[in-house]
Amino acid sequence: MEDGENDGKRLVFVTVGTTSFDALVKAVVSQNVKEELHKRGYTHLLIQMGRGIYSPPKCDGADGSLAVDYFTFSSSIADYIRSASLVISHAGSGSIFETLKLGKPLIVVVNEDLMDNHQCELAEELEERKHLYCARPHSLHQTLTKMELDSLVRYTPGDGTPVARIIDRFLGFPDD
Amino acid sequence: MEEHHCCFYSKMLSRFSISSFMLSLVIVLVVRVLYVMYQCGKPFPKGASRSFTTLIVLGSGGHTAEMLSLLSVLRMDRFTPRFYIAAATDNMSLHKARSFEDSLADKPAVKEDSLQFTQIYRSREVGQSYVTSVWTTILATVHALWLMIRIRPQVILCNGPGTCIPLCVIAFLFKVVGIRWSSIFYVESVARVKKLSLSGLLLYRLRLADQFFVQWPQLQNKYPRAHYVGCLM
Numbered sequence: 001m002e003d004g005e006n007d008g009k010r011l012v013f014v015t016v017g018t019t020s021f022d023a024l025v026k027a028v029v030s031q032n033v034k035e036e037l038h039k040r041g042y043t044h045l046l047i048q049m050g051r052g053i054y055s056p057p058k059c060d061g062a063d064g065s066l067a068v069d070y071f072t073f074s075s076s077i078a079d080y081i082r083s084a085s086l087v088i089s090h091a092g093s094g095s096i097f098e099t100l101k102l103g104k105p106l107i108v109v110v111n112e113d114l115m116d117n118h119q120c121e122l123a124e125e126l127e128e129r130k131h132l133y134c135a136r137p138h139s140l141h142q143t144l145t146k147m148e149l150d151s152l153v154r155y156t157p158g159d160g161t162p163v164a165r166i167i168d169r170f171l172g173f174p175d176d
Numbered sequence: 177m178e179e180h181h182c183c184f185y186s187k188m189l190s191r192f193s194i195s196s197f198m199l200s201l202v203i204v205l206v207v208r209v210l211y212v213m214y215q216c217g218k219p220f221p222k223g224a225s226r227s228f229t230t231l232i233v234l235g236s237g238g239h240t241a242e243m244l245s246l247l248s249v250l251r252m253d254r255f256t257p258r259f260y261i262a263a264a265t266d267n268m269s270l271h272k273a274r275s276f277e278d279s280l281a282d283k284p285a286v287k288e289d290s291l292q293f294t295q296i297y298r299s300r301e302v303g304q305s306y307v308t309s310v311w312t313t314i315l316a317t318v319h320a321l322w323l324m325i326r327i328r329p330q331v332i333l334c335n336g337p338g339t340c341i342p343l344c345v346i347a348f349l350f351k352v353v354g355i356r357w358s359s360i361f362y363v364e365s366v367a368r369v370k371k372l373s374l375s376g377l378l379l380y381r382l383r384l385a386d387q388f389f390v391q392w393p394q395l396q397n398k399y400p401r402a403h404y405v406g407c408l409m
Contacts, residue, residue, distance in 0.1 A: 017237075018237070092237065092238060093241075093242075093366055093409070094238040118367060118368060118371065119367060121368065122366065122367045122368075122369055125369045157407075157409060159245060159408065160245050160246035160248065160250070160405075161249050162403075162406060163246055163249075163361075163363060163389050163403075163405045163408070164246065164250050164251075166387060166389070166403055166405070167250070167361055168250075168251070168254070169219065170219045170220065170359065170361075170387055171220050171225050171331070171359065172219065172220035172222045172225040173225055173251075173254055174222065174223065
């Protein structure tokens, strides 16, 4: 797993995608989660809060504590992920695979308020394969305390080649 | 008296002929539907194909990313001209499709005629009331029909969510009526591990998709007609 460390800055990037997920934002800025992150050597916490209405308290980290900042949307989420040492994300497949492809340690937090919550299927399957950790907002602290980043297995991205081969054969095209 | 009889018989006869006409029409239709269902999923003879008019239905967010991942490994000369369709509320997908097409190395002059990007009305947005959705469903159906008549695709690539369903149903009707034969390829989203999405389930159960792909082995165990192809992402 890659670590985006530079100048001693170790960033935890939190992303909720295009939705709102205040429960996650509240969970990451809760005292015990912040303390655990600080204990693990992370220096900055940056939150992409989407459409959420809860704005977490900002903190510049001057007193040696975890620096906290947030924004709503950005077109360059990938850059933030690239510069992060740890990513905490909602369960959308876009954010999950973007993070895994960049080889960043990832904790996926499932939104329990969503009605048709099929998204936890993906996160749980990938957790079983040790590509990431899966948590709920209330269990985020617990997941952080037992997290061992060395035990994560790097994800090998797939592609559409098997689909393309079957489509080509079906339509009568010769194999390349 | 005789006239009366005559009238009676001719009425009976016309009634009989109308009902027998209707009956034979229904039979022909049923036979045709069964034939189309039988022919769906049958591969084309090898070497017969050049290129296909292709309709690409973009879902949104993750769905679009998966579709573009598939398109990036397809031989694009085989799928020309290409028509991209996305929901009217989805501004990002067509933008992404455009940048994908721009990244291809084709000559721009050739591209102009063989590429189109269109938005389609959705029958129901998240949270919309059911009363207003009657009207929007009619509007969406008419719009889908108009687009399909214009494009008459030979290949449809889709991967959910619901936007692709009316288009696939119309494509099936086109096959029944004989307007256009098309092949529908559906790739279930990578987010579906244990259960198919509603769109996927409909296309699988109604046998509307010629080839059906899933990205996790658990789903193939449940739906044996599906191809397990591993993750697109």
